[in-house]
Amino acid sequence: MAELVHRITAHLLISVTGVAFAAAVGIIIGILLTYAEKLASLVMGAIEVLQTIPSLAMLSILLIFFGLGNTTAIMAIFFYSLLPIVRNTYTGIQSVEPFLIEAGRGMGMNTLQVLLKVQIPNAVPVIVSGLRISLITAYGIVTIAVLVGGGGLGRYVYRGTQTQDMGMLLTGAIPISLMAFLTDLLLNKLEGLLNRRVRTANTPEN
Amino acid sequence: MVIFKNVTKTFGRHAVISDMNLEISRGQLAVLIGPSGCGKTTTLKLINRLQDLTSGNIFVDGKDISETNPVELRRSIGYVIQQIGLFPNMTIEQNIEVVPRLLKYPKEKCHERTRELLDMVGMEPSKYLGRYPFELSGGQQQRIGVLRALATSPPLMLMDEPFGALDPITRDSLQDEIKKLQKSLGITIVFVTHDMDEAIKLADVIILMKDGKIVQKAPPEELLANPANGFVREFTGKKRIKANYDLDLVHEIMNPSVVVVTKEKGFAGSLDLMRKRNVDSLVVIDDAGHLEGVITVEALLGAAKRKRIGTIGEVELLKVPTIDQYAQARDAFSIIIEKKLPFLLVVDNNNRLKGIVTKTSVVKALASIVWKDENNE
Ligand SMILES: Nc1ncnc2c1ncn2[C@@H]1O[C@H](COP(=O)(O)OP(=O)(O)O)[C@@H](O)[C@H]1O
Numbered sequence: 001m002a003e004l005v006h007r008i009t010a011h012l013l014i015s016v017t018g019v020a021f022a023a024a025v026g027i028i029i030g031i032l033l034t035y036a037e038k039l040a041s042l043v044m045g046a047i048e049v050l051q052t053i054p055s056l057a058m059l060s061i062l063l064i065f066f067g068l069g070n071t072t073a074i075m076a077i078f079f080y081s082l083l084p085i086v087r088n089t090y091t092g093i094q095s096v097e098p099f100l101i102e103a104g105r106g107m108g109m110n111t112l113q114v115l116l117k118v119q120i121p122n123a124v125p126v127i128v129s130g131l132r133i134s135l136i137t138a139y140g141i142v143t144i145a146v147l148v149g150g151g152g153l154g155r156y157v158y159r160g161t162q163t164q165d166m167g168m169l170l171t172g173a174i175p176i177s178l179m180a181f182l183t184d185l186l187l188n189k190l191e192g193l194l195n196r197r198v199r200t201a202n203t204p205e206n
Numbered sequence: 207m208v209i210f211k212n213v214t215k216t217f218g219r220h221a222v223i224s225d226m227n228l229e230i231s232r233g234q235l236a237v238l239i240g241p242s243g244c245g246k247t248t249t250l251k252l253i254n255r256l257q258d259l260t261s262g263n264i265f266v267d268g269k270d271i272s273e274t275n276p277v278e279l280r281r282s283i284g285y286v287i288q289q290i291g292l293f294p295n296m297t298i299e300q301n302i303e304v305v306p307r308l309l310k311y312p313k314e315k316c317h318e319r320t321r322e323l324l325d326m327v328g329m330e331p332s333k334y335l336g337r338y339p340f341e342l343s344g345g346q347q348q349r350i351g352v353l354r355a356l357a358t359s360p361p362l363m364l365m366d367e368p369f370g371a372l373d374p375i376t377r378d379s380l381q382d383e384i385k386k387l388q389k390s391l392g393i394t395i396v397f398v399t400h401d402m403d404e405a406i407k408l409a410d411v412i413i414l415m416k417d418g419k420i421v422q423k424a425p426p427e428e429l430l431a432n433p434a435n436g437f438v439r440e441f442t443g444k445k446r447i448k449a450n451y452d453l454d455l456v457h458e459i460m461n462p463s464v465v466v467v468t469k470e471k472g473f474a475g476s477l478d479l480m481r482k483r484n485v486d487s488l489v490v491i492d493d494a495g496h497l498e499g500v501i502t503v504e505a506l507l508g509a510a511k512r513k514r515i516g517t518i519g520e521v522e523l524l525k526v527p528t529i530d531q532y533a534q535a536r537d538a539f540s541i542i543i544e545k546k547l548p549f550l551l552v553v554d555n556n557n558r559l560k561g562i563v564t565k566t567s568v569v570k571a572l573a574s575i576v577w578k579d580e581n582n583e
């Protein structure tokens with residue numbers, strides 16, 4: 001039981017670390033791209049290529065650089081998460097109503113103030129959606145990363161399939177599914193709450 | 207306060223504002239009006255440098271704006287955009303305090319001012335400060351939009367169709383509020399609208415535009431009396447034709463005899479009066495004829511169950527919507543219909559009761575249009 005708790009924690013921690021890392025880089029790239037629209041499709045195309053690499057191949061390549069262990073798993077998550085985060089940050093900021101930006105500018109905000117006070121806060125629901133997708137993908141990657149010496153629940157799944165031990169396999173698979181389910185549920189709820197605010201504010205009825 | 211000297215603005219090869227000369231004096235409410243696309247919004251944006259002019263000069267408060275820092279200029283001019291544009295991520299308090307905080311006013315001062323502003327438009331601060339824009343009705347959002355622009359008491363305000371998408375009663379009361387604020391604070395307002403009624407109601411001076419040019423600039427009465435050309439006549443036309451109807455203003459179609467009482471009226475006497483006059487509510491006025499509220503038969507009997515009622519002053523009065531006696535009759539009708547009201551009370555500008563508009567008045571008014579003069583003497 002202690003081992004299970006330990007592995008669940010490790011699974012979560014590795015996933016969150018990878019996504020957090022990607023968020024730190026991806027959100028900045030996403031924001032910068034809104035000031036360089038011509039570059040945006042180019043950069044996102046390049047990041048998209050990363051996504052098409054099968055996870056086992058990605059892990060093997062990263063293994064060469066980072067060796068056996070969790071670092072390789074974290075790096076794989078980082079690369080896979082980059083696209084949803086960059087893309088959602090970019091489109092989130094792009095889809096902020098132009099009149100809100102104009103209201104900000106018209107009241108005397110400079111470019112940075114418009115970004116920090118208007119654009120980013122109103123893009124948050126879309127950015128959260130990117131984080132949600134990334135995190136759920138990450139749980140899967142960590143599971144496979146057991147093959148490159150990663151920790152987490154993948155060990156149960158791997159051992160279970162090796163020894164054809166259904167109980168062992170489910171000990172890993174059930175918590176992973178639950179984590180994915182709960183993450184989806186909670187972050188979706190958060191998005192909904194944030195969206196309600198953002199969507200309905202500017203459509204005065206009657 | 208605002209001077210345009212040979213101002214031209216082109217987008218590509220298309221001149222949106224061509225060679226405009228204009229002077230708006232301090233303390234005036236100037237209304238820019240004209241067909242859609244004639245350049246009203248662009249004119250406003252030139253003043254706060256959201257758009258840069260192509261040639262010419264604009265002076266605000268004597269200073270050529272091309273020599274000012276645009277960000278500082280905008281902080282010094284109130285701006286209300288057409289879409290209201292409250293920031294959905296900020297509370298009402300944060301929205302109102304955007305410009306004061308940009309100017310680094312002390313927090314305490316800001317909060318105090320915000321409360322004062324909300325009080326001014328009759329919105330309970332403790333109730334609204336922490337709300338988000340989506341929790342407000344359209345009319346309340348518009349109010350906050352105006353307050354936000356007023357927060358630092360700027361001497362100049364630019365308002366772009368601020369009351370566009372509102373029901374007549376809310377629009378009417380906001381127009382009254384803005385006019386009052388403008389007079390009491392002595393600010394200059396450049397107000398864009400495409401609604402001639404609104405222009406006539408608000409304007410000290412109307413500036414009628416067409417294709418990026420000023421066609422006529424005159425006080426409302428003069429514009430109506432002496433239109434400069436066919437375009438002005440046509441643009442103000444709807445208004446003029448309507449003026450020929452006998453059934454135009456509320457006071458002409460209302461019923462002037464309302465069943466009224468004062469607060470001193472006794473309980474039994476009130477019930478008696480209702481029965482005799484066959485009404486289910488009484489309008490309560492004070493000795494000078496000011497409207498105090500309405501009391502319904504249910505409320506009266508309900509209160510009597512709880513305690514002994516001596517006079518009806520002891521019962522809580524119902525606040526009901528009212529309309530000005532000189533408002534448009536059709537506005538009164540649409541309020542009654544939209545809000546499903548049994549009646550609408552008519553008051554003068556001192557809140558003195560003048561009459562009542564009921565569904566029957568609506569039908570009578572319509573009938574007299576259909577059957578022309580039969581109802582007119
Ligand atoms: N940023 C812009 N780029 C190009 N054309 C514009 C821009 N803004 C406004 N216009 C054009 O300028 C004209 C006047 O627009 P506007 O000032 O918004 O008119 P109004 O507010 O009177 O309806 C319109 O023909 C519009 O299409």
Ligand SMILES: [Mg+2]
Pocket residue numbers: 246247248
């Ligand atoms: Mg416009």
